[in-house]
Each structure stands twice: as structure tokens, then as C-alpha cells.
Amino acid sequence: MNENPAALLPELLLLGAAVIGLLLGAWLPRTRQWLVRLLAAAAAVAGLVATAVAATRPDELVFGAAYAVDTPTNVTRAIVLVAVLVALALSVDATTGHRRETEFVVLLQLGALGTVLLAGANDLLLLLAAFLLASVPFYALAGWDGSALGTEAALKYYLSGAFLGVAMLTGTAILYGVGRATGYGALREGLAAAPVAAAGVGLVAVLAGLLFKIGGVPGHFWVPDVTDGTPPAVAAIVTTIPKIGGLVAMYRLLSVAVPADALDWPLLVAVLAAGSMTLGNLAAFFQTTVQRLLAYSTISQVGYLLIAIAVAGRSDLAQPALLYYVAGYAVTNLGAFAVVAELPHARTIEDYRGMARRNPALAGALAVCLFGLIGTPPTAVFVGKLVVFTAAVDGGFAWLAILAIVNTVASVFYYLRWIVPTFRSADSDPAALQPAGTWSAVTAYACAGLAVLLGVLGGVVLPLMATQPLSTMP
Amino acid sequence: MLSVIVFLPAVVAAALLLVPATAPRRLFTGAWVLVSAVDLALVVAVWLAPGSGFRFEERVAWMPTVGISYHVGVDGLSLPLVALTAVLFLACAVFALRENRGVKSYVALFLALQTVSLGLFVALDLILFFLFFDLSIVFMYFLIAGWGHGERARAAALKFFLYTFLGSLALLLGFIVLYLAAEPHTFDVVELVAADPLAGGGPVAAFALLAIGIGLAVKTPTVPFHTWLPPAHTEAPATGSAILAGILLKMGTYGFVRIAMPILPGTWRQYAVIAVVVGVVSVLYGALVALAQTDIKRMIAYTSVNHMGYVLLGVGAAGIVTGSDEQARQLATTGAVTQMVAHGLITGALFLLTGVLHDRGHTYDMAAYSGLAARMPRFAGVFAVAAFASLGLPGFAGFIAEFQIFTGALASAPVATALAVVGILVTAALFLRALQRVFLGPERLPDAPGTPRPFADLHASETAAIVPLLVLATVIGVLPRFLLDVIEPASRALVELVTR
Numbered sequence: 001m002n003e004n005p006a007a008l009l010p011e012l013l014l015l016g017a018a019v020i021g022l023l024l025g026a027w028l029p030r031t032r033q034w035l036v037r038l039l040a041a042a043a044a045v046a047g048l049v050a051t052a053v054a055a056t057r058p059d060e061l062v063f064g065a066a067y068a069v070d071t072p073t074n075v076t077r078a079i080v081l082v083a084v085l086v087a088l089a090l091s092v093d094a095t096t097g098h099r100r101e102t103e104f105v106v107l108l109q110l111g112a113l114g115t116v117l118l119a120g121a122n123d124l125l126l127l128l129a130a131f132l133l134a135s136v137p138f139y140a141l142a143g144w145d146g147s148a149l150g151t152e153a154a155l156k157y158y159l160s161g162a163f164l165g166v167a168m169l170t171g172t173a174i175l176y177g178v179g180r181a182t183g184y185g186a187l188r189e190g191l192a193a194a195p196v197a198a199a200g201v202g203l204v205a206v207l208a209g210l211l212f213k214i215g216g217v218p219g220h221f222w223v224p225d226v227t228d229g230t231p232p233a234v235a236a237i238v239t240t241i242p243k244i245g246g247l248v249a250m251y252r253l254l255s256v257a258v259p260a261d262a263l264d265w266p267l268l269v270a271v272l273a274a275g276s277m278t279l280g281n282l283a284a285f286f287q288t289t290v291q292r293l294l295a296y297s298t299i300s301q302v303g304y305l306l307i308a309i310a311v312a313g314r315s316d317l318a319q320p321a322l323l324y325y326v327a328g329y330a331v332t333n334l335g336a337f338a339v340v341a342e343l344p345h346a347r348t349i350e351d352y353r354g355m356a357r358r359n360p361a362l363a364g365a366l367a368v369c370l371f372g373l374i375g376t377p378p379t380a381v382f383v384g385k386l387v388v389f390t391a392a393v394d395g396g397f398a399w400l401a402i403l404a405i406v407n408t409v410a411s412v413f414y415y416l417r418w419i420v421p422t423f424r425s426a427d428s429d430p431a432a433l434q435p436a437g438t439w440s441a442v443t444a445y446a447c448a449g450l451a452v453l454l455g456v457l458g459g460v461v462l463p464l465m466a467t468q469p470l471s472t473m474p
Numbered sequence: 475m476l477s478v479i480v481f482l483p484a485v486v487a488a489a490l491l492l493v494p495a496t497a498p499r500r501l502f503t504g505a506w507v508l509v510s511a512v513d514l515a516l517v518v519a520v521w522l523a524p525g526s527g528f529r530f531e532e533r534v535a536w537m538p539t540v541g542i543s544y545h546v547g548v549d550g551l552s553l554p555l556v557a558l559t560a561v562l563f564l565a566c567a568v569f570a571l572r573e574n575r576g577v578k579s580y581v582a583l584f585l586a587l588q589t590v591s592l593g594l595f596v597a598l599d600l601i602l603f604f605l606f607f608d609l610s611i612v613f614m615y616f617l618i619a620g621w622g623h624g625e626r627a628r629a630a631a632l633k634f635f636l637y638t639f640l641g642s643l644a645l646l647l648g649f650i651v652l653y654l655a656a657e658p659h660t661f662d663v664v665e666l667v668a669a670d671p672l673a674g675g676g677p678v679a680a681f682a683l684l685a686i687g688i689g690l691a692v693k694t695p696t697v698p699f700h701t702w703l704p705p706a707h708t709e710a711p712a713t714g715s716a717i718l719a720g721i722l723l724k725m726g727t728y729g730f731v732r733i734a735m736p737i738l739p740g741t742w743r744q745y746a747v748i749a750v751v752v753g754v755v756s757v758l759y760g761a762l763v764a765l766a767q768t769d770i771k772r773m774i775a776y777t778s779v780n781h782m783g784y785v786l787l788g789v790g791a792a793g794i795v796t797g798s799d800e801q802a803r804q805l806a807t808t809g810a811v812t813q814m815v816a817h818g819l820i821t822g823a824l825f826l827l828t829g830v831l832h833d834r835g836h837t838y839d840m841a842a843y844s845g846l847a848a849r850m851p852r853f854a855g856v857f858a859v860a861a862f863a864s865l866g867l868p869g870f871a872g873f874i875a876e877f878q879i880f881t882g883a884l885a886s887a888p889v890a891t892a893l894a895v896v897g898i899l900v901t902a903a904l905f906l907r908a909l910q911r912v913f914l915g916p917e918r919l920p921d922a923p924g925t926p927r928p929f930a931d932l933h934a935s936e937t938a939a940i941v942p943l944l945v946l947a948t949v950i951g952v953l954p955r956f957l958l959d960v961i962e963p964a965s966r967a968l969v970e971l972v973t974r
Contacts, residue, residue, distance in 0.1 A: 320539065376612055377605035386601065387540060390650045401650070405643040412639055413632075416615075420628060423620060459537035466539065 007062045007069050009054070010047035010077045011116055014084075017043030018109040025102025033101040040105045041088050044081045051077040059470045065183050066123040068252070071467035075323045076119035076248045079330055083241050084112045086334045086443060090341055091233035093437030104144055108237060111137035115245030118213070122256070122470075124172045124182040124206070127249060131168060131209055134245060135161045138238050142226050145234070153229030157238075160222045164212035171205025174198060184257035192259050200263055206253070207268075213246035215239065216302040217275040224283075227295035232344060235291055236337030239298045240330050247305055251322055252469050255312040269310040270400050277303025277407045284414045288348050290340055293414060294333070297373060300411060301329055304404055308388050311395030316466070318395065321387040323465040328372075328380025328454055335369040335447025342440035343433055351432035353421040358433055362441055363422050368448040370415045372455075375408055380454035387462070476530045476546045479516045479556070480593045483509055483563075487585035495578045502581040503571050509585065510564035513592075517560040521553060526963060528598070528664070536599075541653060541660035546596040550964025551731050551811055554957060555595045555724055558818045561946065562720045563588045566713040569826050569939035573713075580621060584713070587613045591721045595728060600649040600661040603733070604642065607693070610722055611638045614714065622709040630705035637702035638693055645689025645729075651682040652737060667736045667971060679741040686734050687749075694726030696756045696786055700779045707775035708838065712829020715771065719778050720822035724814045727785045731811065735789060736971040743972065746793025749786050750883070754890045756783030761900035770908060771828045771838040774821065777864060777904075780897055781817045781872075784879050785810045787894055791883035795973055798886035803973070806882025807965035808958060809875050815957065816871030816947060820863045823943040827857050830936055831912075834929045835920040840908060845917035850931045854913045856940055861905040863947050866898050871950035 005012065021036040028035060051074055059070035067073075087108055095101045114134025121127040139161060143154030176182050178198045179190030191199050211219035227235040254265050280299030287293040308322035339362060346352055356363035372379035385408070392401040435441065454461065486509045490502060520530060531547035548556060566584065573580060590613065594606035611634075619631035653661050655671035655678065672679035692699040707715045730749075735742050760779030767773035788810030792803040830853060832838060847854035863870035876898065883891045919929055932940075950957055 317540070371612060377601075377608050382608075383537070386646070386650075389646070390540065390653060393647075393650050394654050401647060405647055408643055409636060409640040412636055416632060416635065420619065420632075423616065459535060459539065459542070462537060462539045 002060060002062045004062065007054070007060065008067070009050040010081065011113055013043045013047045013050065014109050014113040014116070018106045018113065021102060021109070022106045025106070028102070030097060030099055030101075034096060036102045036105050037088055037092070040109055041085060043109070044084045044088070047081045048078060051081065059467070061122060061470055064123070065185055066126045067117075067120045068122040068470045069120065070470040071465060072248050072252060072319065072323065072469050073116075073120040075327070075465050076244055077116050079244050079327045080112050080116050080241060083244065083330050083334060084108060086331070086338075086447060087233070087237050087241070089439055089443045089446075090236055090334065090338045092439035094231055094233050094341060094344065094440075100144060104141070107137040107141045107144070111141065111237070112241055115241050118245035119248035119252070121249060122184045122252070124175060124184075124187070127253065128169060128172055130245070130249070131165060131213065134213060134242055135165065138242060141234050142230050142238060145231050149229035150231070153226040157222045157226045160219070161212055164208050164219055167205045168209025171202045171208070174202030175206060178202060184253065187257045188259055191257070192262050194262070196263060203258060203263060203265065204268070207250065210246050210250045210253070211272065214243045214250070214302050214305075215299055216272060216306060217279050217299065220276065220280070220299045223299055224292050224295040227298070228289060228292040232291065232337055232341035235294070236334055236341065239295065239337075240333050243298070243302065243305075244326050244330055247302075247309065247322065247326055251309050251312055251319070254309060256469055260313060266310050266312075266314065266395075266397075269306055270397055273303045273306035273310055273400060274403055275303070276300065276306060277404060281407050281410045281414075284411070287414070288350070290347065290349060290352070290418060293349070293418060294336055294340070297411070297415070298333060300407065301333070301373065303407070304385060304388060305329065307392050307397065307400055307404060310400065311391050311397055314395035315391040317387055317391035319468060320462045320465040321384065321391045324458065324462055325381065325384030325388055327461070328384045328451065331447050331454060332369050332372040332379065332381055332451045335365060335444055335451060336373065338440050338444035338447055339366045339369065342436050342444060344436050345434050346432045349418050349421055352418065353424055354430070355433055356423045357425065358430065359435070362444060365444040365448040366422060367419055368451060369444075370419055372448075372451045374412055374415050378455045379451045380458070381451070383455050383458040475516070475520065476548065476596050477532060479513055479520070480546070480589055480596060482513055483585035483592075484589035487582040487589075490578065490585070491582050493578070499574060499577045502577045503567070503573070506581045506585065507564070507567045507571070510560070510567045510588070513588070514560040514564050517557050520548065521557060521960070531598070541658070541662065542601045543599050543662060544602060545598040545662055545664070546593075546602070547598050548596055550960045550962070551968065552595045552728070553960055554811060554815045555728055556592060558724070558815050559588065559591045559595065559721050561943070562716065562818060562822045563591075565822065565826070565939045565943055566716055568935055569829070570713050571935040572933065575621060583613055583617055583620075587617070587717060591717075591725075594725055598663045600652065600663060600666075600733070603663075603729075604646055604649060607645065607725060608639070608642050610725065611635060611642065614718060614722060617714045618706060618710045621711040621714065626705075627709035630709035634702050634706040637699070641689045641692030641699070643689075644685045644692075648682045648685030648689060651678060651685065655682070663733065663737070670737070670739065670974075672738055673740055675740050675744065679738060680745070683734060683738050683741045683745060686729070686738075690726040690729040690734065691752070692726070693729070694723060694782045694786070695779065696752050696782065697759045697779065700756070700760070703779065704772050704775045707778075707825075708769060708771050712826050712832065715775075715825040715828070716822040719775070719825055720818035723778060723782055724818060727782060727789070727810070727814055730786075730789045731807070731968060735793065736968060739972045739974060742793045743795055746790045747887075749790030749793065750887050750890050753783045753786030753790055754893050756780065756786060757894045757897035758900075761897045761904070765900055765904040768840055769838045770831065770840050770912070771825070773904065773908060774824050774828065777901060778817070778821055780901060781813065781821070783897070784876055784894065785813050787883055787887070787890060788813065788879040791879070791886050792969060793972055794886035796886070800969060800973070802882045802885050804882070804962070804966050804969045805878050807968055808961050809878025809882055811961045811965060812871065812878060812950075812954070812957065813875035816875045816950065819943045819947045819950075820860060820870070820872055823860045823940050823947075824864060826936070826940050827853070827860060830932060837920050839920075840911050842920035843912045843918065844915045845913070846929070847913040848917055849919070849929045852932045852937070856932065856937075856944065857913070858909055859944050860940075861909055863944065863951075865902040865905045869948065869951045871947040871954070874951055874954045
């Protein structure tokens, strides 16, 4: 049994930097709290290096078989750590000198740690623990700025999380009861012989918690309020980072632990995917505030991502499709939020009128990110969608691919509702377009550039994501 | 070489974006004309280079795991369209020398559009094709929304975007089916043609052709997918309409000859009669609706539906094997490709001319004008030439194309061809009527407030942009061999592929 802590180096770096940062922040004067942010960034960079080193080593299961260090985990580590770096840069303008700046950074790190653990969890109990670790810091983060809306958002987030978390706990108990194991590998054998109804109830309950984490229908109802009620930097984090780990966790749970011939989970996930993308799109149509629009957009994006999970095990492309799309989504979504963070006073779509004339580069970044979310080539989400659709048709879910295409066309409408005023001549109050600072803007440019770069370099990146999760291998 | 031709405009566009917008207008327009001219010269060099089959091929693995490569090359089907693109963009660059609204982004947008148009015609990989197809929609959207005529332009741009984007995604779905059907999986056009992955026919092949057909039909556009076209044309700036009609519509018809026919030959033969029917309906419907228009730009837009209908008739007839010999099918195919070039040149010129009219009178309503020939003789003359070329008078490129299509299609689809000939008659009537209403009779000019006076005749830059297009259309009409010699070997190869 491998219990070498060095296998968890990226996770330990996140944890260590969070703990030291918290202690450091307690001693530092308010104007020096940027040191904590610097520490967090350094830890993330070190974590990326450690991940790169880990990726060159053979896959392994550590701590019994509770945690898998394999391709999905390593890719998740890399995406989450990059997302942490982006989030740190994105939030500089809004949080520097704030009396809770340290808390912001530490909560972000702890939530990211929980997210990575979700992806690597190869045991239901660890999955549950990771779920809590990925949830609690984000509840606190949602209420971070202490405003009335933020407090309400945090409460709603917490209540739905608590409710669905309990459901997940129940599901874990049921699956343990019928499958006689919590480890995924053993659970697979147990569930193959288990009563279908009980196993189905247990699985649905566990998925409920994960759907809450990724903001997919029907666990999505916190997304709009939390996204709209919190500052852009927080909204960017809670709509991006937990999804990364939650989706990979769902993929690993379903493809490793639940035999598809015992329970028809592909159809269940396909229905969830259809619901998420359709509902998210329809609800996004007539939103007037940009953060609420992006909130519904993230719900619909989760729908497309779930397609890749629905065909897990049926198409070789499922895993690269999922991981690549997650990476592209994270970068593109963070980029869109970076633009929002740069213009904190522009809350509604109308406020963006004439932005292109005042700040053409930022408008360009916004256009790249929004067209990226639509899935226009050559951005990363396009390649993600291409591979996801291909995997869907390959895996026998052609109807889902067609539905996703119809949804994609529908989504054009609301993304354009935002792009259009941005490129129109201004006749509104320019006070709404006061920039917040340089950090958010530079982050937006970097994300837009990265979204295109990732799209063009798809050929290099995709093969790195293809190795299947460890315990499916014979 | 092809990569240079394709990406030169984009590189210059990127460089121009770094220049502050306060720089003199001449810098941007001058650079634009220069780049377009250089690009055209390079295309001429490619044209003159000897060789057969795919020439100037370049292939670099792009995403090998999913069978995508950067693969470009030209043959007799694509080279005429590449040349057309280079010519028409140069004409638009010259025409736009007088543009003064947001020149920097205007030029950058056009150069980007030129790159994606050229890229589409040389792409030999389905995803590369799709990439350029989609980007052409994005750039054209900004062009219509940004430089069109006010609030309605944005509605038209949105409609254009939604329709053609839906079409592009249907296309993507068809491509994915082709990709999965091929063994090994690939998006490469040449490999797919060689593999003929869905040779067995069946529902999957029919579905693939349906998805690809709808995607291309929306872009072409044919009845009943044409409804985005008239508003987009009416609201776009003159140069935008010229590019939209001259180049972007060809992306649809070119897709038929490059993708639908050679990759799905058996299925194409099976359903070719549908293409013929849709083509004839487009011919007649487009002509009749155009006849009913009072807005001159809308009228020309509907004649595009009519002219693209001939192309569809030609490619459909090429797929009907019974009752026709190989030579007839080849003639129909050659005619279809020639028609793409002819329509691009002539309609491009017509749209630029309506731009001149709008510049002077601020309206497209034909009833607002009368007797313009006296005030603007050169404009009237050029317009008359363009109109006669468009209605298919012998001596112009359109005649050569339509003659070939009719001759080639007559044997296999006699009824359809006979009906389509009626379309020519209607087009002739509507153009003559328009000429009569606008240019003859007592002089009457629109009297809206803000109408600039006097009604100046064609400026030098406008003449320099429009006249060469018509000269070229006449040269093709009188001495078509230089063009047909390029197209014919390729269409022979295509017909062989379809009937294999």
C-alpha cells in the first residue's frame, strides 16, 4: 500500500500555503496582505511543477485505493491550479487592501484543494469529505463582502448545499449498504449484484450532491442568485472552480464504480445534460444583468459537459472531450468574468453600450470569450464541443448531439445580446464604464489569448488527456 | 504559397490594429488596396503555374488524435473561386477609398474576411473548412451590424447570424457523421473522397447528406432557407453586400462540389433529384419575388436566389445518371462552377452600383428615382451593362454558365430545365423594368432632407472598382477558354467520382 505523502504534493502545497497564509494574514498589516496572495500564487506555480512531474510517473492508487493519481487527476490539478492563478490575478483590483483580503485568498485555496480531491477521490467516503471541503470555503466566500445581497447569496448557497450534501451522504450510505464497499473498484463488483432499485436510489442521491457542485439541473437553483449577488471575482470562482472537480468526480464515479449494464446511468446523465443545457439557455434569454446572464450560461455549459460523461465508456473520446472542454470552459468563463470584474459598475447589458469605443482591447477580449462560449472556432470551447459532439454520436447519443446543436444556436442569441451594445456607439452614462484597474484587464486579455491558444494547440493537448482512469484498467 | 495568400490579409489586419485609429485614413485604405493587389498577384501566379489535380498542397498535422490536419490545396474547382475572391476584395478595397466611418476597424474586418474566404476555398480538411465557414459568419455579422443602416441593420445581422450559424452546425453534424464513418477516422477531404465511407447508403448516409445539404443550402441560400438573405443584403453596406453575394454565397455552392458530391457520391445520385427540384424552385421563386420588389437592392438580392438556383440545378443534374451521358453531366458541373464565378463578378458589381445610388440619394426605393441617365450618364451606362450581364445576355459570363447548365441538364431533367429557362425571361423583364424606371423618363431625384446635391456621376475610385469586374465578366463571356480550361479537368474528375 502506497502511503507516500509526496504523491499528494500539489494538494499539500495548496493546503500548506493556505494554513501559512492564514497565520501570516493574522499578523500582517492591511496594506501588506498582498504577501499572502504572492504566497498563494507561488504555491500554485509550485503545484503546477509538481503536477508536471507527477504526470511523467506511472499512474498509481495511493492511501489504500482511496485516491487515484492518474491522468484525470493530474489534468484536474493543472486546470484548477491555473484557474487559481487566474482567480488570484482577477481579484487583485477588487480585494487589495480589503480587511478580509487574506480570507479571500485562503478560502479560494481551500476550495480549490477540495475540488482537486473531488477529482482524485476513488472512494465514496473520500468523495464525501472532498465534497464538504470544496463546499464550505465557497459558502464563506459567497458571503465574503458582507453586503446584503452577498449574505443572502451565501445563505441560499449554504442551504441548498447542506440539503443536497445530506442527500449525498444518504446516497453514500445506501450504496455502501447494497454494494458492501466504499472503494470504487470493490463497489463495482458489489453493485453488479445489488438490487437495481436500491442502487439506483443511492446513485441518484450521490449524483444530487455532485450536481449541486457543478451547478447542473436540478441542483442548479443556487447558481443565478449566488453569481448575481456576489462580487465578480467571487462569482467567477464559484461558477468555475468547483465544476472542474465535480465533473471529473462524476466521470470517475460513474465510469469506475457503477457498471453501466446494471444501471442505465448513461441515459440518466443524458437526460440531465439535456435538461441543463436547455433550461440554462432558455432562462438566459432575457436576463438583463451580465452576471445573471453568465450564471445561466454556466448552467447550459454544464449541460454540454455532461454529454461527455453520458458517453463515458462508450466512446474513446469521452474522457479527452470532458477534460479538454473543462479546461477550455474554465479559461473562457474566467475571461468573461475578468471583463465583468474590470467594469464593476456596469451591472446591466445596457451599461456596456459603447464600451468598444472607450476600451477596444477589452471589448475584443469580451468578444473572444463570448464567441468562445458559443463555440466559434478557433477557440478552445469549439474544439471541446467538436470532440464532445463526436463522442456523443460515436457513443450512440446522436439525439443529444442534435439537441446540443439546437441549444448552441439558441445560445447565440443571448451572447449576442451582450456583444451588440458593446460595439454600438455610446449615448449612455459613461460612469458605468469606470475601469477597476489593470489587473482584471490584463487577466481578461490573458484568458482570451489562452482560449484561442488552447484551441489552436488542441492537437498537442488532447493526447495528454486520453489515458483512462486507473481502476478501469485491467 | 497558399498559406501566404490566405494569411497575408490577416497578418496585415493585425498590424493595422496596432496603429492608432487617429492615423490618417489614407494609411488604412492604402494598405488595404496594396495588400489586396499583392494577394491578387500571388493568385495569378498560382493560376499560371502548371500542374493538374491538387496543386500547392500543404499538410500539417493539427489535431492528430481526432484526425484534423491543416490541409490546403487548389484544383480547378477552387482556383476560380480563389481568384474571384481576390478580384472582388480588391474591387471593394478600391471602392471603399471614400469610406470615412470607423475606417480602421472596417479595413481590419475586411482583411480578416478576405483571409477566411480564401481559406475556405483552399481548405481540404472538413474542420478547417468549418472554421473558415463559421468565422465568415462572425466577421460578416460585425460588418452588417456596424456599418449597415441603423437599428434595422442589427436585426438583420442577428437574423443572418442565427440562420447561417444554425446551418453551419448542421454542417458540423454531417461532418462528424462522415468522420465516424471513415475508417480510420479522419476529417481530411482527400482521404474521405478516396475512402467513400458511406458507400453502402442507408439511413446514416441519407442523414449525413441531409445535414450537410441543409447547412450548405442555408448559406447558398436556396428556397426555403433564403429568408435571411434579403434583409442582410438590404441593410449591409454596399461592399458588404458585394462580398456577401459574391463570395459568401459561393461557400454554400462550393461545398456541394467539394464535399457533398465527391464524399457521398452514391447518396448524392440517390437524392440528386431533390437538388434539381430545389434549384428550379429557387430559380422561379427568386425571379418572381424579385419582380415584385420596389427596393432595388432587395430586387438584386432576390436575383441571387435565382442565380444560385441555376447552380443547384447544375450540380443536381450532374448526379442524375439515368438518361444522360458523362459529357452532359460534366457540362452541367462546369456550368455550375462557371456560374459561381460569373455571379460573383456581376452581382458584386451590381451591389457596388446600388451603393453608389444610395450614396447619392439615400434610398433604395426605385420609385424615388427617375430619368437618372441624363444626370449620371456613366453610372447609367455601367448599370445597364451589369444588368444585361446579370440577365444572361450572350457575350457575358452569365450566359456561358447558364448555357452550359441548361445543355448539360436538359437530357436528364428536361422538365426542370424547361422551367428554369422561364426564370431567365422573368429576370430579363425585371431588370429591364428597373432600368426603365430608374434611368429613363423625366428626371426626378429623391427629395429627402439631408440628401446631398448635386447628384454626382461615378467617381474615379468607384469606376475603377466596378468597371474591371464587368470587363472580366465580358472577357469570360467572349473568351471563356482560359477559365474553362481550368474548370473542365476538375469537373471531369468530379463527375467520375460521382458516378463511380
